[in-house]
Amino acid sequence: MDAFERLLRDALRIAERMLLEHGDVMPFGLSESNDGQGQMHVVRGNFQYPSEIVPPLMEQLRLAAGDGSLRALAVITAVYVNAPSGEKVTAVRVDCEDASGNALTWYLPFETKPGDVTFGKPFTARHEARIFVT
Numbered sequence: 001m002d003a004f005e006r007l008l009r010d011a012l013r014i015a016e017r018m019l020l021e022h023g024d025v026m027p028f029g030l031s032e033s034n035d036g037q038g039q040m041h042v043v044r045g046n047f048q049y050p051s052e053i054v055p056p057l058m059e060q061l062r063l064a065a066g067d068g069s070l071r072a073l074a075v076i077t078a079v080y081v082n083a084p085s086g087e088k089v090t091a092v093r094v095d096c097e098d099a100s101g102n103a104l105t106w107y108l109p110f111e112t113k114p115g116d117v118t119f120g121k122p123f124t125a126r127h128e129a130r131i132f133v134t
Contacts, residue, residue, distance in 0.1 A: 006038070007073070008074070008094055008096065008106055011030055011092070012108060014040070019110065019112055020117055023112055024050070025077065027043075027057055028042050028075075028076050029041035029073060030074045031064055031072070032070065032071045033069050034069055041060050042057075043057045051077075054075070058130065061073055061131050062131055065099075065131050071098060071099055072096060072097065072098040073096070073132075074094050074097075075095045078091070078092060081093070081107055089109040093105060094106045100132070101132055103128060103130075104125075104127070
């Protein structure tokens with residue numbers, strides 16, 4: 001299993017728990033160090049909207065990656081996005097990057113009901129690296 005697969009597995013496990021417990025996914029980050037250790041990154045504070053968390057989270061991840069000790073990282077958010085079918089869906093978005101500059105976004109559509117989350121068919125998209133800029 002490579003770093004992206006581990007980050008994706010952990011991201012979706014945490015996002016599912018957030019959805020079940022809170023009905024939403026607050027933005028968070030995950031990183032994997034060069035020695036394989038994982039870490040969760042969160043931003044604390046009073047934010048009116050979840051989207052306000054993303055810029056300080058990205059800065060936190062840039063600082064963490066700055067010393068060269070990270071192999072890969074992911075930023076996890078909930079978004080509204082057009083699925084390949086053209087339908088607008090709510091999805092968990094996982095933006096993964098590695099130290100080589102590879103970047104990929106996974107989308108996992110979901111629907112929530114009290115105490116239940118149903119996931120749809122995942123899809124991917126490429127994106128430009130924003131943290132590990134080579």
